[in-house]
Amino acid sequence: MEAAPKRARAGGGEAPDRLSALPDELLRRVLSFLPSRQAVQTTVLSKRWIDLWRSMPAIDLNIMDFECGSPAPGQYEKTMWGKMENFTTNLLMRHRAPRLDAFRLRTRFICRRDVDRWIRRAIEYCPVEFEITVLSSVSYQPPKLFSCHLKRLVLSGVYLEHNFGEQLRSECPVLEDLVLRGCREFTGLHSDTLKKLVVHTCSSRVADELVIRAPSLASLYLEIPFYTYKNGVLLDTEKFLVEASISLAFDELSRRGEAILLGSLFNVTSLELKSFNAMAILHKEFDKSPVFDNLRTLSLNCCFHCKHDVNKFKALGKLLQKLPNLEKLSLKNFWYDEGTEREVQKFQRSTLKTVRPVVGPNEFPILENLRTVLLDECDLRDNIRLLCHFLQSSPNLEKLTVRLCKLPKVLEGKEKPGRRRDIVSSRPLFVSSGRS
Numbered sequence: 001m002e003a004a005p006k007r008a009r010a011g012g013g014e015a016p017d018r019l020s021a022l023p024d025e026l027l028r029r030v031l032s033f034l035p036s037r038q039a040v041q042t043t044v045l046s047k048r049w050i051d052l053w054r055s056m057p058a059i060d061l062n063i064m065d066f067e068c069g070s071p072a073p074g075q076y077e078k079t080m081w082g083k084m085e086n087f088t089t090n091l092l093m094r095h096r097a098p099r100l101d102a103f104r105l106r107t108r109f110i111c112r113r114d115v116d117r118w119i120r121r122a123i124e125y126c127p128v129e130f131e132i133t134v135l136s137s138v139s140y141q142p143p144k145l146f147s148c149h150l151k152r153l154v155l156s157g158v159y160l161e162h163n164f165g166e167q168l169r170s171e172c173p174v175l176e177d178l179v180l181r182g183c184r185e186f187t188g189l190h191s192d193t194l195k196k197l198v199v200h201t202c203s204s205r206v207a208d209e210l211v212i213r214a215p216s217l218a219s220l221y222l223e224i225p226f227y228t229y230k231n232g233v234l235l236d237t238e239k240f241l242v243e244a245s246i247s248l249a250f251d252e253l254s255r256r257g258e259a260i261l262l263g264s265l266f267n268v269t270s271l272e273l274k275s276f277n278a279m280a281i282l283h284k285e286f287d288k289s290p291v292f293d294n295l296r297t298l299s300l301n302c303c304f305h306c307k308h309d310v311n312k313f314k315a316l317g318k319l320l321q322k323l324p325n326l327e328k329l330s331l332k333n334f335w336y337d338e339g340t341e342r343e344v345q346k347f348q349r350s351t352l353k354t355v356r357p358v359v360g361p362n363e364f365p366i367l368e369n370l371r372t373v374l375l376d377e378c379d380l381r382d383n384i385r386l387l388c389h390f391l392q393s394s395p396n397l398e399k400l401t402v403r404l405c406k407l408p409k410v411l412e413g414k415e416k417p418g419r420r421r422d423i424v425s426s427r428p429l430f431v432s433s434g435r436s
Contacts, residue, residue, distance in 0.1 A: 020048045032058035032101065036091060037065045055097045059122070061088055063107040077109055085114050092121045099149070102129035108136050116143050123147055134158055139184075146171035156181040165189035165211075188212055188234075195219065195240075203228040216240055223247040232257025235264040242267070242294075247274035255280045263289030270297040278304035278315035292323050299330040313386070317364040325369050332376040334386070370394040372401075379406045 019027075031039040031052060036059050042049045066083040068076070084107075103122040105115070119132070119142055126147050131154035134140050141159035150172050160183050161167070168175060169190045179198040180186060186202040188211035197214060198221040204210075209231040210224075215238045222233065226249040233253070244265050248258065258280030265271060266289060280286065281304075304312035312334075320326065373390050380387055384407070390397065 017046070020046055024052065027052050028056045031056040035060050035062055035065050037061075037087060040087075040091065054095055057097060057100060058102040058104075059091065059095070059100060060102070060104045061091075061106070061118075062104075063109070081109065081111060081114075085111065088114075088118055092118060095125075097125065100125040100127040102131070103127045104129075104131040104133075104154075106131075106133040106135070108134075110134060110136075110138055110140055112140065115140070119143055119145065128152065130154070132156070132158060133181075148173055150175055152177040152179075154179040154181075155183055157183070159184050160186050162187070162206075168194075186210070189214070192216060197221070199223065201225040209234060212236065218242050220244040220246075224253070225249055229253070233261050235261060237264070237267075239267050241265070243270040244268050245272040245274075246276075248276060255283045256285050259283040259285035259289070262286065266290045266292050267294055268292070269294045271295055272299040272301070273303055274301040276300070276303045278312040281315035281319050282311055286318075289322065293325060295323050295326055297328045298323065298326055299332070300334065301332040303334070313364075320367060321365045323367075326367060327369050328372040329370060330374040330376065331378055332374075334375070334378040364389045364393050367394045368396060371396060371398045373397060373399070374401045374403065375405055376401075376403045377405065378402075381406050381408050384408060 022030075027049075031042065034042075036053075039053045039056055043053065061084070063080060063084055066080050066087070068079045068083065100122070103125065105118065105122075107115075122130070123145065126149040128149055129152040130145060130147070130150055132142055132145075133154070134157035136157070139159055140157075141161065142155075145153065145155075146167055148171070151174055153172070153175060156179075160180075162185065164186070165188045168178070169192060172191070173193065175191055175193055177196045178189070178191070178194055179200075180202050181198070181200040183202045185204050185206070186199070187204050187207035188209075189197075190211075190213040192214075193216055194214040195216055196219045197212070197217055199210075199212075200221070200223045203225060208229065210229045211234045213236040215236070217237045218240050220235075220237075220241060220243070222245070224233070224247070231254070246261065246265070253261070255277060258276055262273070262276065262280065263286060271292075300316075304315050316334075367390075370390075373394070375387070378386065380402075387400075387402070390400070
């Protein structure tokens with residue numbers, strides 16, 4: 001074995017260059033974790049590095065790597081793009097790896113002709129992972145992206161073809177991970193192999209319903225923006241879905257649509273909901289939903305929103321009735337605010353006497369398996385009744401955390417001690433204020 005080459009030390013001596021002594025395959029793998037421009041710049045290290053970048057298994061191109069110092073006025077974007085175009089064209093022309101593990105392209109602006117050419121060339125390498133991110137308002141629809149070797153696809157800020165969802169099924173037979181962020185004209189998808197799906201603020205001008213058919217799906221993140229998919233989301237998954245996070249724009253879906261969507265998640269073990277409405281839980285469609293036997297962790301963020309909605313506690317109780325094995329519950333921004341008397345009268349005279357929530361044992365079930373409760377930025381000024389219900393209905397509760405919540409004045413020291421109502425727990429319980 002040849003001795004490792006030496007490199008000059010800062011103090012004038014020499015030290016073995018152990019990095020250059022590593023096998024080519026390992027060095028190529030190291031280069032694949034660098035942005036491609038930096039990877040090519042390693043050619044100045046020594047002769048050993050001159051050609052390694054030509055066969056590195058990943059190409060990572062980012063417009064921000066080509067920032068220019070002080071271009072002429074009005075020439076900033078043109079100068080940056082010229083540098084990126086020259087580098088990328090030469091890189092793809094001279095790169096000789098038979099296949100790519102990953103191809104990533106991120107840009108704030110585009111020259112459509114150049115990008116199309118790069119994408120077509122990249123697809124010839126049969127990449128396992130493919131990512132295109134366009135961080136601008138420019139409308140760009142990429143050419144055909146599909147490959148029989150593709151396992152992970154990330155698209156951000158692009159227009160999708162009308163048959164994008166069907167192409168995934170027919171032309172990506174091994175696709176497992178799909179991320180769509182801010183994509184336009186997304187109407188749905190059908191994939192028999194997809195295991196992880198992220199759909200973040202995508203939209204469509206032509207589809208009133210988002211249809212997702214993915215029988216192998218195990219993880220789902222779905223965020224629905226304003227003014228899209230008015231008829232809701234049709235989620236067709238089978239028993240493999242174990243975790244889901246669903247975020248809705250306020251009042252974007254119908255109550256029936258929200259109820260159907262929630263009911264389709266019955267098999268998950270971990271569920272996060274944001275901006276769900278109380279009336280969706282109380283809708284008759286939710287009554288048809290099966291029991292969530294597998295659910296262990298539930299997080300509700302800004303759910304059951306409505307300033308005077310006296311049904312929010314009933315909705316919470318009804319939801320908990322379908323979660324017999326729940327172990328951890330987090331409530332964030334679970335507000336109770338009755339407003340002024342005049343506001344309440346204006347809202348609904350018939351509910352003036354019942355504004356404070358009345359939740360009985362039929363509505364708030366016994367939670368035998370609940371171990372942990374987090375109340376984060378909740379409104380507990382109604383004599384902390386929500387807190388009382390959890391203490392009374394959770395015989396095996398081990399930890400209760402109250403963080404940044406609004407409390408009754410008596411607990412803040414603003415009323416006379418004689419008016420205070422204490423909560424006494426007859427069992428050991430760790431109560432945390434949530435402060436670090």
